[in-house]
Amino acid sequence: MGGAGLQVIDRPAALVEWSDAQRTAGKQVALVPTMGALHAGHLALITEARKHADVVIVSIFVNPLQFNRRDDFEAYPRPIDDDIEICRGSAVDAVYAPLASTMYPVGFQTHVEPGALADVLDGPSRPGHFRGVTTVVAKLFGAARPHVAVFGQKDFQQLAIIRRMVSDLNMSIEIVGVPTVREPDGLALSSRNRRLSVEQRAAAICVPNALAAIAEAAGTEPEVAKLQAIGQAIIEAEPLARWEQLEIVDPDTLQSLSTIEGRALAVTAVWFGEVRLIDNRLLG
Numbered sequence: 176m177g178g179a180g181l182q183v184i185d186r187p188a189a190l191v192e193w194s195d196a197q198r199t200a201g202k203q204v205a206l207v208p209t210m211g212a213l214h215a216g217h218l219a220l221i222t223e224a225r226k227h228a229d230v231v232i233v234s235i236f237v238n239p240l241q242f243n244r245r246d247d248f249e250a251y252p253r254p255i256d257d258d259i260e261i262c263r264g265s266a267v268d269a270v271y272a273p274l275a276s277t278m279y280p281v282g283f284q285t286h287v288e289p290g291a292l293a294d295v296l297d298g299p300s301r302p303g304h305f306r307g308v309t310t311v312v313a314k315l316f317g318a319a320r321p322h323v324a325v326f327g328q329k330d331f332q333q334l335a336i337i338r339r340m341v342s343d344l345n346m347s348i349e350i351v352g353v354p355t356v357r358e359p360d361g362l363a364l365s366s367r368n369r370r371l372s373v374e375q376r377a378a379a380i381c382v383p384n385a386l387a388a389i390a391e392a393a394g395t396e397p398e399v400a401k402l403q404a405i406g407q408a409i410i411e412a413e414p415l416a417r418w419e420q421l422e423i424v425d426p427d428t429l430q431s432l433s434t435i436e437g438r439a440l441a442v443t444a445v446w447f448g449e450v451r452l453i454d455n456r457l458l459g
């Protein structure tokens with residue numbers, strides 16, 4: 176276990192040095208990459224990380240490369256002092272919180288290009304998003320040198336792409352996925368939820384409700400078009416919701432299905448004003 180008090184580090188070289196010292200002392204190192212605005216979903220990632228390692232690093236970095244809308248990047252919450260206190264209270268060993276100019280100094284020009292897994296679902300509607308994610312995660316891995324890295328399953332496509340990157344690039348890091356943490360009414364926890372108005376927050380319950388209705392119907396109805404119609408009707412009945420995507424895909428390839436024959440994943444993206452929420456649910 177850590178126990179030496181929280182280290183707050185903002186330079187990659189200092190993190191490499193810290194992580195190498197842990198490794199030399201025979202400790203397993205876990206990384207929990209985040210963009211901050213920490214909530215109970217992140218705490219579940221930290222708890223899981225602790226099960227796999229002796230020391231836990233939480234990175235906090237709002238990555239400009241993965242935002243395809245400037246307003247979304249600027250509006251993203253950044254309560255860094257609160258986040259550091261949450262990490263301190265959660266027995267995190269190190270917080271890595273670099274500046275954008277440290278992550279992407281003048282002259283930076285190398286990116287990690289994901290493949291077909293990034294061409295579906297969120298890929299077309301968020302050009303460059305997953306390339307930004309793989310690039311920053313590869314950089315975080317390079318600085319933190321973890322044995323294990325922990326990600327939430329709410330971002331199912333991101334998790335699949337990162338697993339693929341680690342395998343394709345022989346990164347020798349165990350990737351652990353953690354089930355989505357939900358509010359009592361079923362809404363998936365997300366840093367974006369805090370940007371919802373009271374009315375939008377109440378309306379957002381249509382997202383898990385649509386997925387739950389699909390999951391229930393999938394018990395007897397294998398036809399994807401009919402299942403999509405069930406979910407879509409629930410979202411469209413909510414005046415504050417703007418439906419963007421509701422797909423049923425193979426959880427391994429993320430390719431759309433027309434009939435459910437084995438495992439399947441329902442994935443949705445819904446807008447409430449300027450806030451885009453995503454969620455997913457395994458069927459069967």
Ligand code: PAF
Pocket residue numbers: 208209210236238241308311312330333
């Ligand atoms: O899931 C997130 O919060 C981000 O996409 C990640 C993995 C921290 C990369 O910026």
